[in-house]
Amino acid sequence: MGKGTINYRLRDWLFARQRYWGEPFPLIELEDGTIKTVPQKDLPVLLPDLDEYKPTADGQPPLARAKDWVATTDPKTGAPAKRDTNTMPQWAGSCWYFLRFCDANNDTEAWSKEAEEYWMPVDLYIGGAEHAVLHLLYARFWHKVLYDAGYVHTKEPFQKLFNQGMILANSFKDDNGKYYYPNQVEKSGQDWKVSDSGTTVQTQVEKMSKSKYNVVNPDDVISKYGADSMRLYEMFMGPLDRDKPWTDEGVHGVNRFLKRAWGLFVSEDGELSSKIQTDGGSPELEKKLHQTIKAVTYDIENLQFNTAIARLMEFVNDAKKQDVIQRDWAESFVLLLAPMAPHIAEELWARLGHEDTLSYAPWPQYDESLLVEDTIEIPVQVNGKLRGRVTIPSDADKATMLDTAKADPKVAEHIEGKTIIKEIVVPGKMVNLVVK
Structure with a gap:
């Protein structure tokens, strides 16, 4: 009599290939x-x-x-x-290379026990989704064998896995299936056409491919905008785990931000800007800096690089409006910028008078007391519809919120000559006046 059983679909691993590249069998x-x-x-x-x-x-x-x-x-x-003229498969090298990083200069053994115990396990492994099925499965298998043999002290090699998305790009193809390079086409109204023939082509965002002529050459981007602009744009395009389309306009925009940041510190004659002073900065900018430090720190730790960069952009916009930027505030901003744009950050660090690399400087710390806003903006509704926004002290009581809301000219227009039958106040959030 038959019975059910579990089939894991496991097969023996053919640990050999007929290729030159690979580790020879000893x-x-x-x-x-x-x-x-x-x-x-x-x-x-x-x-x-x-x-x-x-x-x-x-x-x-x-x-x-x-x-x-x-x-x-x-x-x-x-x-x-x-x-033996066969070689080991590529997994033989890629499944445990991270262990050698623990003790790369060791000439007597693959790694010392002390180095492995200090560095392992890997805190974060970033790789494409395709790694999850093959490479990471084999890496875990390899690691568990080493664990059983006593060469490593952890059962698992990685504590966290993060799959990054792909950078996509527009491709251009005519009705005959022929692809064109981006510099061979131009926008004509709502359509795209081949520049020298006028042939209409279809465009779509897809994976970069040499056969589809939509590969962005990093060397060309770096030559035009610099390495920091390319690096910054790749992180600013969107969430790290999402697929994102590349646009030249986007990298151009990020390049403008870096120029604005540079202009905060360096005058037109190449000297340190007269805005940078030992003291005299505004309390508003100091508060903005500490809010930025907290936000950027959180975003980097959670791999939210696009929002971290957006925070830095906001700070630069606010700082541009100030007459004085305190030197210690400027230094904190440069340290926040460094992980995303290391080259320009090192240049600015040197302009601020430092002889050592900023790599040795501690990460900026924020002051909790400077994170609280003195004032906040709240919406005011009349019969559930937004009629205005007012600024109130962050600790305003209900009476103050109501008085400020009713005094707003736009709100006053909608309650004039009417009877307020209900006042809904959510402290620090909103006011809603019900009238008839």
């Missing part, structure tokens, strides 16, 4: 078919130099061409032997 085969491991003193087995890496006509792996490398001897007996 094995030799004697003439009688005996397989032996290469002695410890001869490890690692290195790939030989080859002029031709393509597959062979007889089906042998490319390493079979390295006759002198393949032919070897048994280190113990001197008997003729052959090396």
Whole structure:
């Protein structure tokens, strides 16, 4: 009588491939078919130099061409032997490379026990969604084998995984399926047309591909706007885990922001701006700075780089309106900017008189007492419809909120000559007047 069972669809892992690139197996085969491991003193087995890496006509792996490398001897007996001409799959290197980072300069072992215990496990692993099925599955398998063998002290290699989205781009294709480069087309009304022929093309946002001529060359962007602008724009495009379309207008806008930030610190003659003073800054800007420090710190810790950059933009806009920017406030802003735009941040740090890199400076801290707004803006409704907005002290009581709301000219127009039958006040949030 039959019964149900669980089928995990697991298969044995074919741990070999017929390619040149890969780690050689440390094995030799004697003439009688005996397989032996290469002695410890001869490890690692290195790939030989080859002029031709393509597959062979007889089906042998490319390493079979390295006759002198393949032919070897048994280190113990001197008997003729052959090396294995297969190589390990790419997973053999990519599944545990992070462990070597713990102790990369160690010449006696892969890593020391002390270094592995200090650095592992990995706090955050960022990779595409395609990693989750293959690479990360194999990496965990590899790590668990090392754990069972006593080489690592954690059962799992990664504490957190984050899948980043892709950067997409517009492609342009005519009715015959022919693709065009962006510089070959132009906007004509609501349509896109090939510049030299007038042929109408269809455009859509999709994955960058050489065959679709929509790959953005980073070198071209960096040459025109600089590395910081490209880096900043990639983080500003949208949430890190979303797919996002690339636009030249977007990177141009970010470049304008960096120029505005530079202008806060550096005058037209290249000297430190006269706005930067030891003291004398406004309380409003100080409050804005501490709000920015808290917001940017939170956003970076939560990988919300686009909103962190938006906060920095807001601060620059406010600072531009000020006559004085205190030096210590300017330094805090530069430190906040550094993770996103490291090159310009280092330049500004030097302009502020520092000889050491800002990498050694502590991260700015915010003052809780400076996070509370002195005034807030609230909406005022009449019969549930928005009729105005008023500014009140942040600690205003209900009576003050009502008096301020009724005194607003726009609100007054809608209650004049009418009877207020109900007053709804939500402290610090809104006022709603019900009239008839």
